[in-house]
Structures are given as C-alpha cells and as structure tokens.
Amino acid sequence: MKLNILKNKIKLMPREAGIYIWFKGAKKLYVGKAGNLRARLKSYIAPDDARIKIMVEKASGLVRVPAGNEIEALILESQYIKKYHPEFNVLMRDDKQYSYAAFTQEEFPRIFITHQPHSKFKNFEIESVGPFTEGYTLKQTLKFLRRTFPYCTCRQKHNNFCLNYHLDRCPGFCCLKHPEKTDRRLYMKNINAIKDMLTGKKDTLIKKMKKEMVAAGKAHDFQKAIRTREQIDSLEKIFSNAKVLQGLNERYERQSPGIEKLREFLNLPRLNRIECYDISNIQGRYATGSMAVFIDGLADKNEYRRFKIRTVKGADDTAMIKEILTRRLRHTEWKYPDLVVIDGGKAQISAVQSVMAEFDLVENIPVLALTKDAKHKGNHIFISTAPKKSVALKAIHPAAKNLILAIDAEAHRFAISYYRYLHRRSALA
Structure with a gap:
C-alpha cells in the first residue's frame, strides 16, 4: 500500500475501540486490535519492525470492525485470528506468545x-x-x-x-x-x-x-x-x-520509556514481560528467592512470586537460582517471559541456560545478568546471546539502563522482604 493512501485511510479512522484488518485481495494478512484505532494505526506509517514494513507494502487494503470497548475488541480479534489464521499474525507470533x-x-x-x-x-x-x-x-x-x-x-x-x-x-x-x-x-x-x-x-x-x-x-x-x-x-x-477499562488503557499509555530502548539494544522482536530473579540469605539460612515481573516496563505485583529454597544447603546463590527457575518453569500455566534478568555474570548465565535447556527454551528466552561493583552497584551486563563479552551500563541508553537497575532493585526488595518475614517468624517460634 502506498504511503499517501495509508495516511488518508488513517485520517478516516475513528478514535474508538475496534479491530483492524490488513488484506491483499481476499486474503487477510494481519488482524490487530486497539482502544484507539487512529492512534494505533499511525505506528504503521514508519514501522521499526521489518516484518510490519513488508506487510504494509504487500497489503492492498485496510478495514476496521468497530467494538464497544477494548474487551470486546480483544474477543473480536481472537475470533478473527482463530478463523482466518492471517499470515503475518502467525509470522510475528507463536503459541508461546499468545494467551489462552x-x-x-x-x-x-x-x-x-x-x-x-x-x-x-x-x-x-x-x-x-x-x-x-x-x-x-x-x-x-x-x-x-x-x-x-x-x-x-x-x-x-x-x-x-x-x-x-x-x-x-x-x-x-x-x-x-x-x-x-x-x-x-x-x-x-x-x-x-x-x-x-x-x-x-x-x-x-x-x-x-x-x-x-x-x-x-x-x-x-x-x-x-x-x-x-x-x-x-x-x-x-x-x-x-x-x-x-480505564486502568487497562492507562497501563499501555504510560508504558515505561526504557522498554523500547532496551528492546532495541537487545535486538528482540518483542519485550512485553520481564522476569527478574533474586536470592536473599545469610550463609544459607532462611534462603529465599523472588520473581519480580514487569509488564511493558511497569511492575505488576499481581504476578510476583516467592520461593522458599528447598534443596540447596549452604550459601550457593547460583544453585538457588537454578532451583527457583526450575520450579517456575514447571508452571506452564504462567506466561513465559520475553527476558530473564539475574544478578551475576557468565557463570550465572550458564547456570540459567542449563535450566532453560531442560525445558527446550534456550532459543526462546534470552537472559541478562547484571554484575555489581564493591558497593553493590550495577556496572556491567552479560547477555546470553553473546555471553563472552560484557557491556558497560554507561554505554547503554540511559532509559534502558535505568529500567534494568529499577527491575533489579525491585526484585531485591521483594526477596529481602520475604527473608525478613521468615527470620521474624523463626525468632517468634
């Protein structure tokens, strides 16, 4: 579709909820939904994703189907995807990324x-x-x-x-x-x-x-x-x-500014869900693990999980991370993350990837490890896609760097709060 035609079509789109359908002839290429159709479709004028650019060039038409609100749009979109299996919906996602x-x-x-x-x-x-x-x-x-x-x-x-x-x-x-x-x-x-x-x-x-x-x-x-x-x-x-639905729309409107910069830096197709794991213990006593979850760069405390360490004796943080990640990945009903964040370096990434391998997820879920200096401040990161080379935090876009540090700090806060709870309970027993 030519750019001038696309711009004219977008001008005619209402600022209302609904689904939009890209098609070529009788073939549906892509089905999407939006709370504000006009605002959403503006992102197709100069897309960053090469696959979207190819789809727009391939398309000969664009239509909308109105919906009363975002929930109705979500359900309507689901019905269309299930019925027509549009080419680019399949290309841009897989079953692990869709929700059921x-x-x-x-x-x-x-x-x-x-x-x-x-x-x-x-x-x-x-x-x-x-x-x-x-x-x-x-x-x-x-x-x-x-x-x-x-x-x-x-x-x-x-x-x-x-x-x-x-x-x-x-x-x-x-x-x-x-x-x-x-x-x-x-x-x-x-x-x-x-x-x-x-x-x-x-x-x-x-x-x-x-x-x-x-x-x-x-x-x-x-x-x-x-x-x-x-x-x-x-x-x-x-x-x-x-x-x-105001809370739903606001969440996506106030998406963390660092999430897109981090996605670009890591070269990921999507970065919706980030899970950060942290361990808290003193010489192995009252050992606990935490899973803090960020959706679109914002903490979602309903998704947080705590783990009391069961199998590891002594102060072995790497083994503890392996235990809690194994227990987490057994929960197939929980949505898989687009990125896992942990403390550590190459050894910790290797340990996490050994767990990922057991679930055949090494290629699906990248891992970011944050190393810290003597003052326990983050200074470098290792990435599972290039684990032999560290990257200085100061070399990363400030918004992405701040997001990494905020996620790590939140996971640590959550882990230590559970550790303190177990310690107090033991002292009162």
Whole structure:
C-alpha cells in the first residue's frame, strides 16, 4: 500500500475501540486490535519492525470492525485470528506468545491463563479458548467476569469454604467433601457463561439470562430473578462502561520509556514481560528467592512470586537460582517471559541456560545478568546471546539502563522482604 493512501485511510479512522484488518485481495494478512484505532494505526506509517514494513507494502487494503470497548475488541480479534489464521499474525507470533483461557476438565473446572493450549494442568486435560494477543487484558477480563460468575481457583480440596467464597469470588461447592449434583450444575452454568463471553456470544447469553429472569419471576422465585438481574446489569456494565477499562488503557499509555530502548539494544522482536530473579540469605539460612515481573516496563505485583529454597544447603546463590527457575518453569500455566534478568555474570548465565535447556527454551528466552561493583552497584551486563563479552551500563541508553537497575532493585526488595518475614517468624517460634 502506498504511503499517501495509508495516511488518508488513517485520517478516516475513528478514535474508538475496534479491530483492524490488513488484506491483499481476499486474503487477510494481519488482524490487530486497539482502544484507539487512529492512534494505533499511525505506528504503521514508519514501522521499526521489518516484518510490519513488508506487510504494509504487500497489503492492498485496510478495514476496521468497530467494538464497544477494548474487551470486546480483544474477543473480536481472537475470533478473527482463530478463523482466518492471517499470515503475518502467525509470522510475528507463536503459541508461546499468545494467551489462552484454559478450563480444566474436572468435576469443578478451574480457569487459568496459559501459552500452551495443548498442555495439561495437574494431570487434567484442558479446554482452551483463544488465542488472545494480550495476556494482561485477558487477565483483567477474567477478573471482571469472576465477579459476575464466580469460579474456583483453589489448588486442592480442603473440605471447607475458602476465602474466595466469603468474597463472593467462588460458589464454594468445589471445596466441599460431598458436593451435590445440583451444586455442580450451578457451577457449570457459571463456567459455560464465561466461555460464552470469551467466544463472542455475549448477546446470546444475555438474551438467555433475561428469559430465565422472567421465568423465575413467574414461578415466584424472586431471589433467583433478582440474582439474574444483577448478573445482567454487571455484564452490561463491564461491556459498556469505558471507565471499567480505564486502568487497562492507562497501563499501555504510560508504558515505561526504557522498554523500547532496551528492546532495541537487545535486538528482540518483542519485550512485553520481564522476569527478574533474586536470592536473599545469610550463609544459607532462611534462603529465599523472588520473581519480580514487569509488564511493558511497569511492575505488576499481581504476578510476583516467592520461593522458599528447598534443596540447596549452604550459601550457593547460583544453585538457588537454578532451583527457583526450575520450579517456575514447571508452571506452564504462567506466561513465559520475553527476558530473564539475574544478578551475576557468565557463570550465572550458564547456570540459567542449563535450566532453560531442560525445558527446550534456550532459543526462546534470552537472559541478562547484571554484575555489581564493591558497593553493590550495577556496572556491567552479560547477555546470553553473546555471553563472552560484557557491556558497560554507561554505554547503554540511559532509559534502558535505568529500567534494568529499577527491575533489579525491585526484585531485591521483594526477596529481602520475604527473608525478613521468615527470620521474624523463626525468632517468634
């Protein structure tokens, strides 16, 4: 597509949510989504990614499909990608980078986000809905839907009502020792409703719920009628009120300025999720590990994880890093990072890559190791793609350098807070 034609098309695009489709003849080349179509499409005028440049030159047309808000755009985009398998969506991503909502095939299904749609969860088969291009937006969508259609996230049965039950985030049936058949039927109703919402069947679902509400009123089951009415109101609020999505849009609008500079420096195709690992202990006592997560250069504390060291004796930080990374990578339901950051140098990178090799991820996830001076200040980095050569931090763009240091500091803060907690608990015991 010629540049002047593209610019004219972008001028006609609204500043609204929707999906956009690049095509050549009858063939769809790429499907994307945006909260602001005009602003998003401006990035295609002078793209940095060579693949995008090739796609734009190859395209003969560009159309939009409107959506009510960013959640609807996310679901609509997922449907189009699944149906048409556009050439450049496949080229620019793989299954590990797409997000899927996974439903476990058990008596009371659990829901989690995964990048491996054909994997298992605790030996249970899963049914995957997707693909979705943004894991964060999918996570928030499930969070909103759970308020309307509660479901279980407990890792094992405990024969009692859990905290989520008391917060109205779980029906509570799943944890009971002897749940009744009617309990499962009501639970599956919630699960199926969430599947309907994520596959674009919102209108059909709401129409069905309205019929149920009327029927309950005629049967004088006013409690059920009121509950159904509240669910309908909640759904309509999620999918029509832009304020609900304000947090999602703001997150991407205030993306860290260092993330793009760091991506360019590392020559990565994408840099959405960074995981930084840190160890805290004194001569091996109360040894803990932390995983701090940054999405688009911003800390996402909901994704943080702590690890109490189990297998390593003594003060061996490298072995501890290997342990916590192994435990982390076993969680295939957690999104894989685009970059791993650790303290250390060549030896630490080698240790981490030996773990990556066990999971066949060496080529997929690069590692950045930060070395420190006598004052424990970062001064050089090693990169797994060129592990024999260090790079001085002062030689890196200031925004990228500051992001690396901020990520490292946050992981250390998180690790030492858990260490202090374990130390205090031991002292009080």
